[in-house]
Amino acid sequence: MVTMVGNESDIKGLVKDLIYLEHDAIAAYDSCIARLDNKKFASQIASFKQDHLQHLEVLNEMARELAIEAPTRGDMKQMLTTGKVALADLMGDAAILKAMKTNEDDTVTAYERASRHQDAIPASKAFFIKAHQDEERHRAWMDTTAKAL
Structure with a gap:
């Protein structure tokens, strides 16, 4: 999947899509x-997953500060992210981790773009950079571990 998250024209749309x-x-x-x-x-x-929960907590706080309604669940893409994992289960742990790695590709891209967003204030940029680093770490572990199996 190729994500468009991070290409929003304003910070409110970016925060909502990251949530x-x-x-x-x-x-x-x-x-x-x-x-x-x-x-x-x-x-x-x-x-x-705890990193993702922490990211969500920060993003919900950003939404409050921006006076936007934060989504309380995923969107239609959730069926794709969980569906890939369910299908991969038929082939074992390596396939599951590879499916998760492809999901992480999207979060890496989204936070990389967010860190460069024109409307992000310094505190937001710092969070986006940290989240990007977390996602890079997740993806690297999934990729390396799946290849070792």
């Missing part, structure tokens, strides 16, 4: 954790 993206990611993480056979992998994925 949707985080809800979608969290749903995919829940699906992944439930399906992994390797409990060490599931534990690592659970720790990454």
Whole structure:
């Protein structure tokens, strides 16, 4: 999937779309954790999910500050992010991690773009940069671990 998140013309749209993206990611993480056979992998994925929950908390605070209504769940993309994981379950842990890695590709791209958004104030940019680094770390672990299986 190729995300368009991060290309919004204003910060309000960006924050709202990042909230949707985080809800979608969290749903995919829940699906992944439930399906992994390797409990060490599931534990690592659970720790990454905590980063997403923290990102969501910050984004919800940004939404309050911007006086916009924050989405409380994912959008239609959630069916795609969780569906890929469910299908991959038929082929085992490596396939599940590869599916999750493709989901992380979107969050990496979205936060990279967000960190350069013209309307982001310094505090927002700092958060977007940190979230981008988190997503890069998640993606790298998923990619390396899946290739090792």
